Amino acid sequence: MIADEILKELRLIVGSGGVKTGEALSLVHSGSDERNLDAAVMVTPRNTGEVASVLRLCNEQRIAVVPHGGRTGLVGGGVSAIGEIILSLAALNKIESLSADGGTAVVESGVTLLSLQDAAAKVDLATGIDIAARGSATIGGMISTNAGGMEAFRHGVMRHRVLGLEVVLPDGRIMSDMAQVTKSNEGYDLKQLFIGAEGTLGIITRAVIRLAPADEFTATALVACPSATDAITLFRKLQRSLDLLRAEFMARDYFTLASANLGPASLPAFTEAPAYLILEIDAADQQTAQSALEEALAEAIEEGLVVDAILAQSEKERTEIWNIREDSSVVDRVHPNGYWFDISVPLQELEMWLTHFNEGVATLGPDVRGFAFGHLGDGNLHVGVAGAPDKDAAKAIVYANLRELGGSFSAEHGIGLDKRQDLHRFVDPVKLALMRSIKAMLDPNEIMNPGKVL
């Protein structure tokens, strides 16, 4: 429990509307994890100075602070408990400036991805990163989890979009490195430490984000390939010859289940194959995009890289194709007993990984099913195993050899609460030791999001 005196001091800092408990808090949406609001106290500072004052107080009083952006994180990074306070960045929601010439935006960390996308679109720019949680996910949360998404193979992950950062350290000091340029080598690049730190080292309050040119006209196709390797060869070809925007991968089992359950009838009736791609390209006008993609796919069919392809002929068809990939929770609806993983596999190892995965799933039992899909360009797979005896059995198959192959057990969602064991098992021990030293250096009283990551 947070003492009344502390609540009083917090109200002095952020105003009485800025401290929510009880009734008021129960109206707040808990986001992707029901335990997010368990702390029962939420503080919502209105600017960097207030964030600093709150942290200074909590540091003196040894009160744990759990930062919240949009609460869309998928690894329990925002889970809070009685005795802690939630610090919400929701009120730091200003886009301070956006320059078309500069191709940059200066934002407060509570700005949602969607607001920034909308503002950028007005001057024909885009964020260069997109995730389905765009309506709630905040720039600060995305920086803290180093979010990825579908466009990372072109524009990089969140780390690559951040030019400048302002961070409040656990003791209330403010580190400001708000450069608006790509090239800035001014000593150790310490902002990198806070990118992907999941709120355990400080609170991100402002950022400079690099924007990207907006897409113009796109064409979309669903493609069936004889193998994952052929899908990769096709990907590399298109990357070279066209303006390839998206290349999402679906292994057979996922496509079959999703198309059967999501429809329309044409999709489950589509050619059976081990590997499917949704490809999207850009061109100067709609017609050029359509015919360029059509030509490229006709060529690929001749070369044997593609068995069959459907080109979306309308926005409706495009939406239907994308729905097969985007509504991936269909797996949980059909098989509510699944375990999920978020891994990266180097592309040259993808075929082998898939073969081992399918074989491994089969050894777990006749009713066990494996589903793999994800962002092909990064080798980033979301993998579901349904009906396995327990999570460890599923893990053994998904993680087997992943490290030796140069992959990652934690691709884009981070560690949070849920993957701490995996981190301890897989991460280099020297790196782990350094992580602890960094944490002890920046947050000696362990007030920042304790129990997460480390």
Place this chain on the structure above:
Amino acid sequence: MIADEILKELRLIVGSGGVKTGEALSLVHSGSDERNLDAAVMVTPRNTGEVASVLRLCNEQRIAVVPHGGRTGLVGGGVSAIGEIILSLAALNKIESLSADGGTAVVESGVTLLSLQDAAAKVDLATGIDIAARGSATIGGMISTNAGGMEAFRHGVMRHRVLGLEVVLPDGRIMSDMAQVTKSNEGYDLKQLFIGAEGTLGIITRAVIRLAPADEFTATALVACPSATDAITLFRKLQRSLDLLRAEFMARDYFTLASANLGPASLPAFTEAPAYLILEIDAADQQTAQSALEEALAEAIEEGLVVDAILAQSEKERTEIWNIREDSSVVDRVHPNGYWFDISVPLQELEMWLTHFNEGVATLGPDVRGFAFGHLGDGNLHVGVAGAPDKDAAKAIVYANLRELGGSFSAEHGIGLDKRQDLHRFVDPVKLALMRSIKAMLDPNEIMNPGKVL
């Protein structure tokens, strides 16, 4: 002086051929700074284990270690002194693997940029980063300085090309994070600390580098613009509509001097204008590239963004155009009394910065001349001031307001020895304090490249 016993121990570690002093060392090229070899002892380990043993010994004995890659660095980061040892990575020169499907290479840190470029070209890939020092500069040196170059606006700086890293810490421990994938969020991304640390925190021994598709067919143009702002508008347009590979900027004074001294006659006779660009685009075949660039420039002339343009019609003409930009040491040959700066200016501020710069240079005296050119897409300018009374007078003009504008006084070359004062003057004090803490944590005995950066 390094004691004989230490030399003996070093020989035991790296073999007798691996320790150079006196005569043998005098045959080594000192690189871009004559003081690089002043230490008079150079140790050349053959693998990561030997690097670790050398560092362990030096840490125990409190001997300072100066890492050397290709010795092309431009800020004195490789300068050594009597009593220190130089640790050369020249023998760690293996490309361990390169995958076309994966689009990645695993290399030892002493591999030169050119070797990696050659190996990548064999499978139609490129390094995505290019600098004129490619023949000598090493991957480890480029990571340690977070090198930039002409392609950064498309492919990012070196930090964005590094997927994995192996580093020997000052105490000889080896931190290995050799992921071969873009998406890997496995706790704090500590490899970022060593990228751009200029050898002051540890020695980079291996890296995983992300490769990029190779250019196919290019067209090159020299373009005169009515203003820097028009040059930027043109840049943004071309970035959207074409596959823009390079966009190098030259302000009037630089172009006039360079073209007059480097020729051929056609170039100094080219239209006078405040801003020049060298533009290079890519397309599926040579003819398409030529005509796409020609069309785009014709349109830009109609819109008033361009006054005049020359399209290179042969490889010879292309080389002549590029030479104007690349042989920038022509300024020093004509005005041997110049001071040089390496800054970034946010593009939306470039016009204003240039105006202030030209006005400021004029106030320094009638014979003082200012030259600015660089990588337009990043707002990265190399700025020379010739004939100024002293460096501080020049600095006052070049750095004026740069920080407030969101720019950087240290864009792509780093801090080394030469910019330490600037760092102390400009960098955020909290960031500086954290830099010192990090240095103390990783290198308590201050053996790694002492006196550099901090």
